[in-house]
Amino acid sequence: MHSDLFLVLLYFFFFFEIHTIFLHCGITMLGMIWVRACSALVGFRAPTCVRSLHSFPGITVAQIDEEVAKLLALKAQLGDDGKTQFVLKTPKGTRDYNPKQMAIREKVFNTIIRCFKRHGAETIDTPVFELKETLTGKYGEDSKLIYDLKDQGGELLSLRYDLTVPFARYLAMNKITNIKRYHIAKVYRRDNPAMTRGRYREFYQCDFDIAGQYDAMIPDAECLKIVHEILNELDLGDFRIKVNDRRILDGMFAVCGVPDDKFRTICSTVDKLDKMSWEDVKKEMVNEKGLSEEAADQIGEYVSMQGGMDLAERLLQDHKMSQSKQACAGLSDIKLLFKYLQLFHVTDKVVFDLSLARGLDYYTGVIYEAVLTQASAVSAANEAQNCANAEESVSVGSVAGGGRYDGLVGMFDPKGRRVPCVGVSIGIERIFSIMEQKAEASPEKVRTTEVQIMVASAQKNLLEERLQLISELWNAGIKAEVMYKKNPKLLSQLQYCEEAGIPLVAILGEQELKDGVVKLRVVATREEVDISRADLISEIKRRTEA
């Protein structure tokens, strides 16, 4: 018994030690504590474990992993005994959706899917994880945010970071050269979550992409039309779609004197302009990325420019910009894009904005991003308090983004065959946050089920009759509920209907059973009428069709 107690105490000591170091100081000291913990524990167990570390410098990662797993299992066991506080939560940066949130989510998804289908898109699905090497080298500086799976033997896997790279992998793998598809699924980023602003580590993306060799800017214009349709239909307040082109950015960097090998890194600094002031962006360019002050200032001039087709025309004449063939190609395409957007009547919301960079590495042509601009949206997003002027109100952040990526599929093709692609991704989480807060503010109640009728009884001992009736209703396609009690009170059955928004009640009693009828009650008006069993189903359908 004494040695048992001693063991328990040691367990405790060990657990708290490892717990503290693990959670608060990171795991850099794990090696040391592992040795200490083992020295303490192995007296009772396997005396080899310490020695292996001291005497055999050739210890393998697999061995260490195995030992760590054992210790963590031990820790988990201790937790199970209730000796430690079990943390009841979802992982950092993730959340559950309750039924009310799901009802709102379903509405938003339906709007988006309806739009994608209106534009003739098919849909595909891909696994939530990919081979690690499928994702390698596609996201530039953001690659550090990829979730890896533990090596449990077999392939090295990572959770998908977006839906675009899996889409490109899918096209190359199946040798598809033409497709218009949408894909709605969760993606994963080990980013710093800001959940009140709708930034999560697990979040949905709603992607629409057009792959294929087509005439310039026609599919690109359709993507912007889609963003316009969706944001209009969702009724989130005013919005603006910023447009730019990677070739214009690269051309601009070239004529401003940025060395070739710094394009990407300077590009991701420019991308921060929606969150940081120009001064801070410049500081990062000069101090961290080693750009000359002069080059930075020239970039600063360009990235302050905003306009429409006219700006594209002006820049085509710009004595510096026009020196870059790349920039000129991009500017001509922007002109063409605006022409098509005029035909779609959406230019009122579209701005050619040279500060738009977008972080992802794979874009090769036009890029765009939609932001909500209306004060109401800002306040809905709970950030109005600190936003005084219009400039800041833009910081509600992007609700959609995308662009052209003509090289990505070729990275997967063994022969490098290119499939030009353009697409857009709707950032649904931020839209949810706004819709949710709109629903909170609205007097209308969000129903979480579609139940049409409750099968109730006015007297005791009618469970079997209730079950028989509801079975008939279900078989006829009626959405119906019954209380799971032998003898529920009529009042509690009616109350349940009021709370859940169920419009009708079918009440069974001795008299009704004798007469071959059901008492149909309208919850809202309390009106009651006897309906013959034969007519019940058609009567319910008639009354609940809307």
Next chain:
Amino acid sequence: MHSDLFLVLLYFFFFFEIHTIFLHCGITMLGMIWVRACSALVGFRAPTCVRSLHSFPGITVAQIDEEVAKLLALKAQLGDDGKTQFVLKTPKGTRDYNPKQMAIREKVFNTIIRCFKRHGAETIDTPVFELKETLTGKYGEDSKLIYDLKDQGGELLSLRYDLTVPFARYLAMNKITNIKRYHIAKVYRRDNPAMTRGRYREFYQCDFDIAGQYDAMIPDAECLKIVHEILNELDLGDFRIKVNDRRILDGMFAVCGVPDDKFRTICSTVDKLDKMSWEDVKKEMVNEKGLSEEAADQIGEYVSMQGGMDLAERLLQDHKMSQSKQACAGLSDIKLLFKYLQLFHVTDKVVFDLSLARGLDYYTGVIYEAVLTQASAVSAANEAQNCANAEESVSVGSVAGGGRYDGLVGMFDPKGRRVPCVGVSIGIERIFSIMEQKAEASPEKVRTTEVQIMVASAQKNLLEERLQLISELWNAGIKAEVMYKKNPKLLSQLQYCEEAGIPLVAILGEQELKDGVVKLRVVATREEVDISRADLISEIKRRTEA
């Protein structure tokens, strides 16, 4: 230049070495190769890296992880240069869904969701990963199949193994004591995939659960009614729903002389009866699990029993079985369940089967499993060739399963408060396989879009007019496509419609534009009629309403 060449050669040597060991022999020798690789490489780089391993036995896991990451990044870089064969595939045990498969999947999901909604269920969603400790100790022997995420700092996470444990965690976390919810989402199991039989490592579950303190067997009976409705509606051929109760199993084990601490492990051996013969199951019980031959034989007698309410009644009289209070409670509930199932008119498909065990640890009461029994379904599942008799045809495998788990929520509640639950999970992948093969065999073509009309032109230089018209159609909610070419041939536009099953074409030409009309062509009949622009939208709606 020479030293560069040398470096490249060394890279090659190193890459192949690590590649071979990594992929073919596992990673147990990584430590050694790491030392060798470093010794070779560090001449050019950081000479400390080898020494740190040799001289400081206190090397930390974090340091090793870091170095491994560096080497893998190096490997990835080499791969990117195209010097190695990039493997273009989805991870083992997973697959993509193409548009046709998605169309079938959508149909199946709609049937299932319609049924869940008919029964008044709300829906929730939970993250794809949970804290590792949330899943610990819930799955018994199956825990080894859980996917863990790599420790990248922060919390230890695992991919969800089912939707039931996250549901229980959700209930406890939000202190919910009553809910009827469905949840359709992917779950993850590092099992041996058998993809031709619809067994994957990533697969959908469609779960319906009722949580709350209710009168016995009423929600349980509804779950079985739901399985009956769904399998009927999906029209997969004949099926059988096996029913048993964990308390009957435990009671049976007790009266057969199985020691208490072996209930769970013997239970998971019994669970293999649908895949293994009784002889092999018995062998496992006696040889591997150390059960006496006598006890095994007694179990063997019971697990061969099948029947209905009558069998429950008979076992209640059984001189051995009736000694167990637990078994009697289970048998009485089975009787009650059958009474309710009679009211639902579903007893024709339900069998009380004492061999049904179900592997999961958390069940506490009634358990059930639905299997397809019809030869047609078997052949559809591509297994008919080897299945001669009816007994084997059952091995198509389970398409739905579930049961009562009254203790699971309490495991998450800090005060151990219990929320009784019962639920069912539809195994959708196997159903997909069957539906897919039915679709293949059917002469009817599966459409992957819902496009109603193609906006085409008969002459050149009408792109702008096409874009203007399609924009009008989209804005009116019409599902429409246009070819992304400036001057597509009329024939290729019409051919596209035939292939994609688009029923209508709106053809624009100089004459039509002059006359203010559109030529509306019915693809199937080739009938053409001029419609005024003003009437076009209502005409399309009229013709495509079905």
